[in-house]
Each structure stands twice: as C-alpha cells, then as structure tokens.
Amino acid sequence: MNYSQFFAMLPEITLLAVFVTIFIFDLLATGRYRRIFHTLTILLMTAQIAICLKEVSTEQTLFGGMYYSNSMIAFMKSMLTFGALLVVLQAHRWLSTSHSYYKQGEFYVLLLSTLVGMYFMISARHFLLLFLGMELASLPLACLVAFDKYRHNSAEAGIKYILTSMFSSAIMLYGISFLYGTAGTLYFDDMATYITGSPMQTLAMVMFFAGLGFKISLVPFHLWTADSYQGAPTIVTAYLSVISKGAAVFTLFIILTKVFAPMTDEWQTMLYIVTVASITIANLFAIKQKNLKRFMAFSSISQAGYIMLAVISGTAQGMSAMVFYVMVYIVANLAIFGIIEALEKHYDNVELEHSHLNALYRSNPRLAFLMTLALFSLAGIPPFAGFFSKFFVFMSAFDAGFWVLVFIALINTVISLYYYLLIVKAMYITPNETPIPHIKCDSFTRISLGFCLMGIILLGICSFVYINIDRMAF
Amino acid sequence: MNILNLFVVIPLAMLAALWLSRGIKQIRTVMVTGSTLLxxxxVYLAADFIAQRNAGVTAAQLYTDSWCWYPQLNISYSIGVDGISVAMILLSSIIVFTGTFASWNVRPHTKDFFLWYVLLSLGVYGFFISTDMFAMFMFYExxxxxxxxxxxxxxxxxxxYSAMKLTLMLMGGSAFLLMGILGIYYGSGATTMNIHEIAAKGNIPVELQYIFFPMTFVGFGVLGALFPFHTWSPDGHASAPTSVxxxxxxxxxxxxxYGCFRIAMYLMPQAANDLAWIFIILTTISVVYGALSAISQTDLKYINAYSxxxxxxxxxxxxxxxxxxSCTGAILQMLSxxxxxxxxxxxxxxxxGRTHTRDIRQMQGLMKIMPFLAVGYVIAGLANLGLPGFSGFVxxxxxxxxxxxxxxxxxRTVTIIACTSIVITAVYILRVVGKILYGEPVNEEHKRLTDATWDERFTVICLIICVAGLGIAPLWVSDLINNGVSDIIATLKP
Structure with a gap:
C-alpha cells in the first residue's frame, strides 16, 4: 500500500495532529504550562488553516472513491476551521472560569473531533463514511452542549440534543438502508445510476433528508433548537449555530445534486415546502422571543431557510451562493454571540433578555455598533455583507425559476428586519434605569470580533471572495 | 479618475473623518468642509454638463464608466449621468449642505448623528450616479x-413607532422592488444589469412586464408616497429631527x-403604457387626498408631510x-x-425648537416675535401654493x-381633478400662515422667544435663494434635463 496517498487527506491529517497534540498536552501539562493552553490551541489551529490553504488542492479521490476532495471542499473545510477558531478565541473568558478551567482540554478535544467529523461529512462519497462523519460530528456536540453540567439548563439541553440527534440519525440510517436495498451500493456515484424515483427511494430520500434537516434545524425538525441553544453555554451555541449548520448544508447540497439528481423534481417540491415553513414559522416565533439565545435560535432557523433557497436551485450558481451565504452568516452570527458572551460576564451568567441590552449604546458604543452591523448583515441590509449574500441566494433561486418562493422569502426579510430592529431599538433608544458599565473584552475576544467586523464590512464589497468561490463551484 | 466617483468617495472620506474626529468643533469642520465640497x-458638474450639451455632445449618458464587480452575475459598478440625475445630484447637495447647518446643535451623540446622516447621503448620491440595477438597489437601501x-x-x-413603521414600509417596498429587478434581469435574458443596455435591447416579454412593472412601480412608489402606501410619510416626518x-x-x-421613471417605466415601456391608468388613478388620489388631509391637521409637521x-x-x-x-414638469416639481x-x-x-409645540392652535402672532422665521415661512408657503416667481408655479x-x-x-378628467389640489393647497397654507403668524401673541411664554441665529438664517436664506432662483430662471433646468427626458419618452412613446 502506498502511504503517500494519505497526504491527499492533508486537512484531516493536520487536524488530527492538532487534536492529538492537544490531547497529549492536556494529559501532561501541569501548573503554569496550562496557562498557555488557550494560546497554544489557537496557534495550532491557525497553523492548520495556513497549511491547508497553502496546499492548493486539486481533485483527489481515495479509498476507491469513498473520499473525495477538490478545491471547493478544501475551501469549505478551511472556512469551517476558521469559524471554529473564532469560536475558540471567544471562549477565553468562559474557559478561565473556575468551572471550566480544568476542563479546557476536553473542550478543545471535543470541538476538534466534531470538526474532524464535519471534514469527513463534506468529503464523503460513500454513505458509510458520511454516516460515520455525521456521528462523529454529533456525539461530541452533545457533550459540549452539556458542558456546564452544574447548570440544570445545560444538562437538560444536552439530553435533548442527544435524544433528538440519535432519533434523527436512526431515521437517516433507515433511509440509507432503503437506498442500499434498492440500489445495492453505497457509493454516491454508483447509486445515482440506480435512482429511478420509485416510491421506496422517495421514502428513503425523505428519511435521509429528515436526518440532515435535524442538523440544519429546518422546520419541522427544529423543535430541539430553541431549548438546546438556550441551555448550552453561549460559546457552544455559537458553534452549533454556524459551523455544524454550515457543514450539514454543504453535505445536503452535495447529496441532493449528486445522488438524487434524477429525482430533482421530487426533492425540489419537498425543499420548497420546508423552506417556506422554515422561514415563515421561525420568523413568526422569533418576534415573540424575549430570551436572546432563544431569539437567536429562531433567527438561525430562518437563516437556514434562506440558505435552502440556494440549495433548491441545485446549480453551480446556487452552490457558490450557498457557500458565500454560510461564510457571511458565520461572521455575522459569531459577532452577535461574541457580544452576548461578553455581556453574560457582566450579568454574571444570567440568561440574557432583550431588556438586558437596554441603553447598551450609551456605555459601550463600540459593542452596540458592532452588534448593529451584525444584525443589519443578518437582515440583509447594504452595504454589509449580508445584503450581498441574500441577493445572490435570491438570484440563484430566481434563476432556477422559483419566483414565488423568492417573493415569499423577500416578504419574510421584512418580518426579520422587524425583530432585528427590536434589538437595535433596545440598544439605542430604550433607556435603562441601571446602566450597563463599560465592558472590557479580553484581547482574544477582541481579535475575534475584529475579524467578524472586517468580514461584515468587506466580504460583500470586495468581490474577489465570491468570484473565487464561484470559480471553484462544482 | 471619473468625477462622479467623488460623490461616493467624499462621503466615505467624511465617514472616516467623522469616525476619527473628537469634539464638536472637529465634527462641524468635517461636515461643513465635506458638504461644501459636494x-x-x-455645481461644477451641472455647469460642465450644460457646457458639454451646448458643445453638441448628444450621448444619452455622460461621464460613463464601468468596473466589473461580480462578473459571473453580470453585476458591475457602472456610473453615468444624464440631465435628470445631474439635477437630482444638485438638489441633494443643496439639501445636504443646508441640512448640515440646520442640525448645527444636534444633541446628544452629535458624532453618531452625522455618521448616519452621511451614510444616508452616500446612499442618495450613489443611487443617482449608478446605472447598474444592483448598485442602484444597494445604494437605495x-x-x-x-x-x-x-x-x-x-x-x-x-x-x-414612527421609525419602525417607516423602515418596515420602505423595506417592504424594496422587497417588491428587488423582485422587479430580478424579473427585469432574467426577463431581458440575464446578460446585463446595466439599465441602458437593457433598455437598448428592449426584449423583456410583455407578459413578464405585466408582472414586474407593477412590482417595480409599487416598490419605488412606496418611497414616492403612492396612495395607499403613503402612511409612513406623515408619522415619519413628524417624528424625524429637522435635518432628517x-x-x-x-x-x-x-x-x-426617479426610480419609477428610470427603471420601471424606461425598462418596461409596454406595461407602462398599458397599466398606467391604474397608477394614474392612485396618484390622483394621492394628490387630492394628501391635500385634503393637510387641511384637517393641526400639527405643523403633519400638515407639511401630507402636503x-x-x-x-x-x-x-x-x-x-x-x-x-409633463415629464419635464415632473422633474421640475421634484426639484421645486x-x-x-x-x-x-x-x-x-x-x-x-423655540416654542416646543407644533400645534397650530397654541401659536399665534409669531410674526411679531420672530419676524425673520415668520417671513421665511410666508415665502415657503407662497412658493408651495404656486405663486408665480417661485419654483412651485413653474x-x-x-x-x-x-x-x-x-x-x-x-x-383630461383626472388632470382636472388633480388641478383642484392647487386650490386646496392654498387653503391649508393660508390657514396656517394666518393662524400662527398673524394676530396678537396669545402665549405669554412665546413673547420672550428670540429670532433665528446665524446658522439658521444661513440655512433659510440659502434655500429661499434656490427656490426663487428656480422660479425666476427655470429654463436652464429644462436645458439640463431635456435630453434625458426625451430619451425616456422616446422609449415610452415610439
């Protein structure tokens, strides 16, 4: 066996190396060495991203076609790792508290193992590998959700997450078994030739979709979202809402266009309904939320619906719109969660509500400003990146002929603008009897928020990002 | 370097300078310098434009330029102006300039006020110079x-309440608008977002025009206070600070x-001709209903908003x-x-700012207390009801x-109906002028009030000069916008 072929899996290998290093460091390091733990992790992750970006990957196929990688997939992996890096940067304050200080290592290891899982999800060209990656991405996430196990909410959220996660995995596995039964293979490429759209296969597709729909938290598979988001530590919520969602969306796109290509009409109809439901229902629920993290949960469900607008087109244009959307969504959402995390420190970890943001602008103009930009970006207001990503998503769906769907989504942007503006209103307009003092973020969080700010402002205006993504699509 | 780019670059530089400035003096310096430059x-642009037209340049758009932005989606940042845009840019500059002085004493958070103010004007300038639908829409929002x-x-x-209502209604409008823009883009074969290239091709199928023309027109119409989508306007204006x-x-x-004319009607002429009657009825209602509503209002700002x-x-x-x-008149009316x-x-x-009330029932005899402002108000009122010599009449x-x-x-019928608005306008203007300016002061506290300060006088005088100037010498504007209007009319009525 030629071992050099393993270098085709450079991202996975390097990430595993980081993973192992951290694991060993956690075992051996004591006393003052542990103080550099956070910095070390960040450096290692940065190095990993740098190595993977430097290696311009061409098409790679491994293990008889089970593993596949091209420049788009490599880019997606780097993007996810970068998002995870931003999350880790923001985690500094939380990891320094007495509860989590000695569990730091666990946090990094669990986080990185989910990342490895996502890498395999994205690269999989075989259902077994896909399932393996997906489980690897979900199980440690449940531990992360329950990380603050001394808090009732966190533990409860962890249980909810793992139960629903296992349930959806089971359904998905059932779907895969149907597919195997009708096609007799688990390779994506081979399977596509056996897909005829028979009732059995349609059922299999629906079941499979349900499994991924859970990860993306689309309506009607979204019921776990609000509770888990609310209960999980904010850092984990941030991770859950962007990175794990991004990987799942990408996988869904690949499978729908590669495996289920002959059934395009069927899955488009299904996705149509799910998209409309996700956007509309989540928007309507978000209006009434008072708890910030629950609010962000519904906001993220509706954002997932917008991403589906790109998926439904199934074209190369849709793929680049989707990847770009995920990218913009990562920076905007992480900015918001970073600020929530910073505020939680001030409020001593109570569950934040809208009213806790009242008059934030008077004492913390910069945080309020960044929050406003991030919310505007999520709402799709120019000149921020969210406008561009929304526009491209709409274009791709319009291009594929889904006019009415685009119209419904557009009307929904107005509703979403309403609830995003409610937060802006709280920060700028509503007075506060007990003013928030000036909040000083630690330097790691600041770096992370700085990246988010740059992303929000520049990603749209500097078109080369999108142009390069588009070149890599398909 | 294309001169039009400066209209985007200067506001951007102002934003950066404002971000860095400390203290009220620096902020004011930045604002005055920037708006004077603009x-x-x-003024230079208008003069140069007229000079070029007089020299016989007949191209529809001058100062055109284009940079590829998102090549895969045919989006580019392309700019260019015709007479109509030049007139609008001139108008914007005057308002931004005078608005700076009108908000001389804004508090609190003066810096942030001007940051958002400049961002707003950046959008306005960008909108008028763009010839690419995407860029236009971006600047619009x-x-x-x-x-x-x-x-x-x-x-x-x-x-x-007003802020939320205004924002949501306008954004709702732009949702329709975006739909219209996508429709135009794909209807014309998905090869370009440039307005003039699309107009030159003129290949949007009629059945698509019937769908997307109303959407685009309503989308822009919401901002143009088209009945029944005008309700944001009175509340929004009443609550907004002066310069806003x-x-x-x-x-x-x-x-x-401008958007209705330049995008909706210009790009979809067939539907514009066939469906115009619906919107003519709606606008006639706007004209008459707005004027009638103004009569029954008692808040000065509401009166003006309905007007x-x-x-x-x-x-x-x-x-x-x-x-x-009529289209020349429309452009003149926009300016005026x-x-x-x-x-x-x-x-x-x-x-x-002086009386702390806008209720016309609580004010009387202001002419004796603040003669400068009162005279200014009379002039504005007379211009508004179309007195010859002022811009409104022309x-x-x-x-x-x-x-x-x-x-x-x-x-002809709707024209006659719309004409009645002239009379109604006279009613509500003269009613207010008579009520608050003349007679004896009733409110004791009002007697101690002072007249305008220098920055206020400056604002008012600048604007009065412009209003009177446009009324006395309207022909140069006609020269300016002549080609632009003819081009679009030629597309609409071949």
Missing amino acids: LALS TALIPMYLLIGVWGSGNKE SMLHAGVLMKLGG SVSHCGLVLFALLMMTRT HGLMTALFFALIGMIY AEMTIFVGSFMVDDTFH
Whole structure:
C-alpha cells in the first residue's frame, strides 16, 4: 500500500495532529504550562488553516472513491476551521472560569473531533463514511452542549440534543438502508445510476433528508433548537449555530445534486415546502422571543431557510451562493454571540433578555455598533455583507425559476428586519434605569470580533471572495 | 479618475473623518468642509454638463464608466449621468449642505448623528450616479436604513413607532422592488444589469412586464408616497429631527419618482403604457387626498408631510402622463418640492425648537416675535401654493399643461381633478400662515422667544435663494434635463 496517498487527506491529517497534540498536552501539562493552553490551541489551529490553504488542492479521490476532495471542499473545510477558531478565541473568558478551567482540554478535544467529523461529512462519497462523519460530528456536540453540567439548563439541553440527534440519525440510517436495498451500493456515484424515483427511494430520500434537516434545524425538525441553544453555554451555541449548520448544508447540497439528481423534481417540491415553513414559522416565533439565545435560535432557523433557497436551485450558481451565504452568516452570527458572551460576564451568567441590552449604546458604543452591523448583515441590509449574500441566494433561486418562493422569502426579510430592529431599538433608544458599565473584552475576544467586523464590512464589497468561490463551484 | 466617483468617495472620506474626529468643533469642520465640497462639485458638474450639451455632445449618458464587480452575475459598478440625475445630484447637495447647518446643535451623540446622516447621503448620491440595477438597489437601501436610527434616537414624539413603521414600509417596498429587478434581469435574458443596455435591447416579454412593472412601480412608489402606501410619510416626518425631515422629504422621496421613471417605466415601456391608468388613478388620489388631509391637521409637521404626499403624488402623476412637457414638469416639481419642503421643515424645526409645540392652535402672532422665521415661512408657503416667481408655479404649470395635452377623456378628467389640489393647497397654507403668524401673541411664554441665529438664517436664506432662483430662471433646468427626458419618452412613446 502506498502511504503517500494519505497526504491527499492533508486537512484531516493536520487536524488530527492538532487534536492529538492537544490531547497529549492536556494529559501532561501541569501548573503554569496550562496557562498557555488557550494560546497554544489557537496557534495550532491557525497553523492548520495556513497549511491547508497553502496546499492548493486539486481533485483527489481515495479509498476507491469513498473520499473525495477538490478545491471547493478544501475551501469549505478551511472556512469551517476558521469559524471554529473564532469560536475558540471567544471562549477565553468562559474557559478561565473556575468551572471550566480544568476542563479546557476536553473542550478543545471535543470541538476538534466534531470538526474532524464535519471534514469527513463534506468529503464523503460513500454513505458509510458520511454516516460515520455525521456521528462523529454529533456525539461530541452533545457533550459540549452539556458542558456546564452544574447548570440544570445545560444538562437538560444536552439530553435533548442527544435524544433528538440519535432519533434523527436512526431515521437517516433507515433511509440509507432503503437506498442500499434498492440500489445495492453505497457509493454516491454508483447509486445515482440506480435512482429511478420509485416510491421506496422517495421514502428513503425523505428519511435521509429528515436526518440532515435535524442538523440544519429546518422546520419541522427544529423543535430541539430553541431549548438546546438556550441551555448550552453561549460559546457552544455559537458553534452549533454556524459551523455544524454550515457543514450539514454543504453535505445536503452535495447529496441532493449528486445522488438524487434524477429525482430533482421530487426533492425540489419537498425543499420548497420546508423552506417556506422554515422561514415563515421561525420568523413568526422569533418576534415573540424575549430570551436572546432563544431569539437567536429562531433567527438561525430562518437563516437556514434562506440558505435552502440556494440549495433548491441545485446549480453551480446556487452552490457558490450557498457557500458565500454560510461564510457571511458565520461572521455575522459569531459577532452577535461574541457580544452576548461578553455581556453574560457582566450579568454574571444570567440568561440574557432583550431588556438586558437596554441603553447598551450609551456605555459601550463600540459593542452596540458592532452588534448593529451584525444584525443589519443578518437582515440583509447594504452595504454589509449580508445584503450581498441574500441577493445572490435570491438570484440563484430566481434563476432556477422559483419566483414565488423568492417573493415569499423577500416578504419574510421584512418580518426579520422587524425583530432585528427590536434589538437595535433596545440598544439605542430604550433607556435603562441601571446602566450597563463599560465592558472590557479580553484581547482574544477582541481579535475575534475584529475579524467578524472586517468580514461584515468587506466580504460583500470586495468581490474577489465570491468570484473565487464561484470559480471553484462544482 | 471619473468625477462622479467623488460623490461616493467624499462621503466615505467624511465617514472616516467623522469616525476619527473628537469634539464638536472637529465634527462641524468635517461636515461643513465635506458638504461644501459636494455642493461645489455638483455645481461644477451641472455647469460642465450644460457646457458639454451646448458643445453638441448628444450621448444619452455622460461621464460613463464601468468596473466589473461580480462578473459571473453580470453585476458591475457602472456610473453615468444624464440631465435628470445631474439635477437630482444638485438638489441633494443643496439639501445636504443646508441640512448640515440646520442640525448645527444636534444633541446628544452629535458624532453618531452625522455618521448616519452621511451614510444616508452616500446612499442618495450613489443611487443617482449608478446605472447598474444592483448598485442602484444597494445604494437605495443604504439610504433607507439610517432613517431608523436617525428618527428613533434623535426624533421627537412617538418616535419609536414612527421609525419602525417607516423602515418596515420602505423595506417592504424594496422587497417588491428587488423582485422587479430580478424579473427585469432574467426577463431581458440575464446578460446585463446595466439599465441602458437593457433598455437598448428592449426584449423583456410583455407578459413578464405585466408582472414586474407593477412590482417595480409599487416598490419605488412606496418611497414616492403612492396612495395607499403613503402612511409612513406623515408619522415619519413628524417624528424625524429637522435635518432628517429635510433630507427625507427633500431628496429621499425623489428617489421614488426617479426610480419609477428610470427603471420601471424606461425598462418596461409596454406595461407602462398599458397599466398606467391604474397608477394614474392612485396618484390622483394621492394628490387630492394628501391635500385634503393637510387641511384637517393641526400639527405643523403633519400638515407639511401630507402636503408632501400631495406634491410627490403629482410627480408620479406627471410621469405617468408620458408627454415630454409633463415629464419635464415632473422633474421640475421634484426639484421645486425638494427645495420647498426642505425650507418648510427647516423653518418648522426652528420654530419648534423655540416654542416646543407644533400645534397650530397654541401659536399665534409669531410674526411679531420672530419676524425673520415668520417671513421665511410666508415665502415657503407662497412658493408651495404656486405663486408665480417661485419654483412651485413653474413646475405645476408645466405638469398640468403637459398632462392636459393627452387628448382623451380619462386623462383630461383626472388632470382636472388633480388641478383642484392647487386650490386646496392654498387653503391649508393660508390657514396656517394666518393662524400662527398673524394676530396678537396669545402665549405669554412665546413673547420672550428670540429670532433665528446665524446658522439658521444661513440655512433659510440659502434655500429661499434656490427656490426663487428656480422660479425666476427655470429654463436652464429644462436645458439640463431635456435630453434625458426625451430619451425616456422616446422609449415610452415610439
């Protein structure tokens, strides 16, 4: 066996190396060495991203076609790792508290193992590998959700997450078994030739979709979202809402266009309904939320619906719109969660509500400003990146002929603008009897928020990002 | 370097400078320098444009340039102006300039106020210089969103409600608009977002035009206070701080009329001809209903806001008549209304800043207390009701003459109905002037009030000069916009 072929899996290998290093460091390091733990992790992750970006990957196929990688997939992996890096940067304050200080290592290891899982999800060209990656991405996430196990909410959220996660995995596995039964293979490429759209296969597709729909938290598979988001530590919520969602969306796109290509009409109809439901229902629920993290949960469900607008087109244009959307969504959402995390420190970890943001602008103009930009970006207001990503998503769906769907989504942007503006209103307009003092973020969080700010402002205006993504699509 | 880029670059530089500036003096310096530069630049642009036209340059668009932005989606940042845009840019510069002085003493958070204010003007300028639908739409929305904070934070009265209502209604409009833009893009074969290239191809299927013309027209029409989507306007104007009202009524509402003309009608001429009657009826209602509502209001700003609904309705009305005269009148009306309303809102803001009430029942005899402001108010009022010598007369005259030229019963009837608004305007203007300015002061506290300060006088005088100047010498504007209007009319009525 030629071992050099393993270098085709450079991202996975390097990430595993980081993973192992951290694991060993956690075992051996004591006393003052542990103080550099956070910095070390960040450096290692940065190095990993740098190595993977430097290696311009061409098409790679491994293990008889089970593993596949091209420049788009490599880019997606780097993007996810970068998002995870931003999350880790923001985690500094939380990891320094007495509860989590000695569990730091666990946090990094669990986080990185989910990342490895996502890498395999994205690269999989075989259902077994896909399932393996997906489980690897979900199980440690449940531990992360329950990380603050001394808090009732966190533990409860962890249980909810793992139960629903296992349930959806089971359904998905059932779907895969149907597919195997009708096609007799688990390779994506081979399977596509056996897909005829028979009732059995349609059922299999629906079941499979349900499994991924859970990860993306689309309506009607979204019921776990609000509770888990609310209960999980904010850092984990941030991770859950962007990175794990991004990987799942990408996988869904690949499978729908590669495996289920002959059934395009069927899955488009299904996705149509799910998209409309996700956007509309989540928007309507978000209006009434008072708890910030629950609010962000519904906001993220509706954002997932917008991403589906790109998926439904199934074209190369849709793929680049989707990847770009995920990218913009990562920076905007992480900015918001970073600020929530910073505020939680001030409020001593109570569950934040809208009213806790009242008059934030008077004492913390910069945080309020960044929050406003991030919310505007999520709402799709120019000149921020969210406008561009929304526009491209709409274009791709319009291009594929889904006019009415685009119209419904557009009307929904107005509703979403309403609830995003409610937060802006709280920060700028509503007075506060007990003013928030000036909040000083630690330097790691600041770096992370700085990246988010740059992303929000520049990603749209500097078109080369999108142009390069588009070149890599398909 | 294309001169038009400066209209984007200067506001950007102002934003950066404001971000760095400390203290009120530096902020004011930045604002005055920036807005003066913009004004000078637009005067130069107008002069140069007329000179080029006189020299026989007949190209539809001058100063054109284009940079590829998103090549895969055929999006580019392309710019260019015709006479109509030049006129609008000039108007914007005047309002931005005077608005700076009208908000000389804004508090609190002066810096942030001007940051959002400049972002708003950036959007306005960008909109008028763009010839690419995507860039245009981007600038359009950029101009809308700062309104929320400008009204919400620095406004007065029921500001939270008004700000939210205004933002959501305008954004709802732009949802329709985006649909229309995508429809135009894909209808014309998905090869370009450039307005003039699409117009030159003219290949949007008629059945698609029937769907997307109403959407685009309504999308822009919401901002142009088209009945029944005008309800954001009175609340929004009433709650907004002075300079924001000026900019919003003076310039932002013109984005609506301009967009209807430049995108909706120009690109989908067939549907525009066939469906115009629906919108003519709606705009006629705007014109008359706006004027009638103004009569029954007691808040100065509400009166003016409804008056704006009426006058902006007249702009859309004239555009839909699609004769050269009426469209020229529409552009004149945009200019004239922009200047007049800005003057009105500036004066109302100044009066309100002193009396702390805008209720006309509580004010009387202000002429004796603050003669300068009162005289300014009378002039603004007379200009508004179309006294010859001021801009309003020229504009309305041209509009009604142009509209009456369409010789069928329907168009003539609605023209006559719309004409009644002139009389109604006189009623509500004279009522207010008589009520608050003349007579003996009733409120003891009002007797101690002072007249305008230097910055206020400067604002008012600048605007009065412009209003009177446009009324006395309107022909140069006609020269300016002649080619632009003819081009679009030629597409509409081949």
